Amino acid sequence: MATVINTNLTTLNGFINIQERKYPAATGNLSGLLRSVGLAAKIVNRELTMAGLAEDMMGETGETNVQGENVKHMDVFANEHFIAAFKRGRRCCGIVSEEQDDMVVIDEEGAQYLVCIDPLDGSSNIDVNIPVGTIFSIYKRISKDCLVTKEDFLQPGTKQIAAGYVIYSSSTMIVYTTGDGVNGFTLDPAIGEFCLSHPNMQMPADGKIVSCNLSYKSEFPDFIQRYVDYSFEHDKASQRPYNLRYVGSMVADIHRTLLKGGIFLYPPTTDSPKGKLRLLYECNPISFIIEQAGGASTNGKQRILEMDPTSFHERTPIYCGSKNMVEQMLMMHN
Numbered sequence: 001m002a003t004v005i006n007t008n009l010t011t012l013n014g015f016i017n018i019q020e021r022k023y024p025a026a027t028g029n030l031s032g033l034l035r036s037v038g039l040a041a042k043i044v045n046r047e048l049t050m051a052g053l054a055e056d057m058m059g060e061t062g063e064t065n066v067q068g069e070n071v072k073h074m075d076v077f078a079n080e081h082f083i084a085a086f087k088r089g090r091r092c093c094g095i096v097s098e099e100q101d102d103m104v105v106i107d108e109e110g111a112q113y114l115v116c117i118d119p120l121d122g123s124s125n126i127d128v129n130i131p132v133g134t135i136f137s138i139y140k141r142i143s144k145d146c147l148v149t150k151e152d153f154l155q156p157g158t159k160q161i162a163a164g165y166v167i168y169s170s171s172t173m174i175v176y177t178t179g180d181g182v183n184g185f186t187l188d189p190a191i192g193e194f195c196l197s198h199p200n201m202q203m204p205a206d207g208k209i210v211s212c213n214l215s216y217k218s219e220f221p222d223f224i225q226r227y228v229d230y231s232f233e234h235d236k237a238s239q240r241p242y243n244l245r246y247v248g249s250m251v252a253d254i255h256r257t258l259l260k261g262g263i264f265l266y267p268p269t270t271d272s273p274k275g276k277l278r279l280l281y282e283c284n285p286i287s288f289i290i291e292q293a294g295g296a297s298t299n300g301k302q303r304i305l306e307m308d309p310t311s312f313h314e315r316t317p318i319y320c321g322s323k324n325m326v327e328q329m330l331m332m333h334n
């Protein structure tokens with residue numbers, strides 16, 4: 001019998017080109033920016049796979065970032081390479097990064113796009129070989145000045161032009177949206193290309209997995225405590241108890257939620273009264289992806305995407321995932 005050879009390979013760059021051709025007015029600038037994400041992701045991936053061998057890539061730098069968190073060597077590496085890729089690509093006029101107190105202003109004539117990024121999400125997991133990620137969000141500038149302004153970055157998530165994440169795990173993937181569905185690309189390390197492996201991702205409307213750091217349960221708002229209790233009650237008819245799964249890298253927990261269904265919760269706690277996760281470069285891009293895949297994302301009072309940001313590093317509670325689970329959780333509010 002003749003061997004069937006699959007030659008139907010769509011690379012990330014090829015896919016970006018196809019998408020661009022759908023919009024005759026496209027300038028190619030967004031495409032260029034997305035290609036920069038792909039390149040930096042490959043560089044970070046290469047370094048991460050070697051992190052256990054290169055001693056200077058493990059552990060902390062001894063410094064703390066603007067949020068008072070210990071900075072890891074890989075945080076610095078990822079931050080520098082993503083920023084360098086955006087600068088080299090010449091399509092980006094500014095960046096807000098988890099690793100930098102203030103915005104990075106790029107004096108690039110004609111550049112209209114700005115990026116909010118968590119270069120290495122879940123970095124406390126690197127030293128123990130657990131999946132980590134990169135989360136990014138792309139906006140178009142609204143100011144007309146010569147250089148990008150603070151207000152350009154403080155647009156609500158509904159104004160995102162594109163958003164996505166990279167998951168560095170048993171395989172490395174980029175999952176992104178430009179508001180026209182969600183597509184996932186798996187890195188084939190042999191050819192060095194991200195290849196379309198998960199076209200038009202849609203998440204299940206129901207799920208049986210709850211993802212949260214239960215060690216803070218007594219500090220959660222009452223309605224979340226009620227929802228957690230409900231989730232782990234025994235009731236055959238509604239297939240409870242649900243399963244508890246928590247990696248502690250948002251990207252990994254969200255990726256599983258997207259593929260298998262479920263709900264991810266990061267409520268306010270005593271130490272983080274506004275929640276721990278950051279609106280601009282964690283919650284907004286993830287919420288854009290989740291909604292585009294048919295799920296829901298809320299801070300308990302409103303859609304995350306409709307929040308009006310007031311500062312670069314502001315935090316918010318987030319509850320997101322399968323639509324019916326999020327609805328059920330919100331019912332506990334009343």
Ligand code: AHM
Nearest residue numbers: 120121122123124213248249250251
């Ligand atoms: P980081 O961006 O500094 O790595 O922190 C964000 C991470 C998320 O990936 C994860 O969901 C959360 O912090 C875990 O926090 P906790 O250990 O409090 O559960």
Ligand code: MG
Nearest residue numbers: 118121122282
């Ligand atoms: Mg993070």
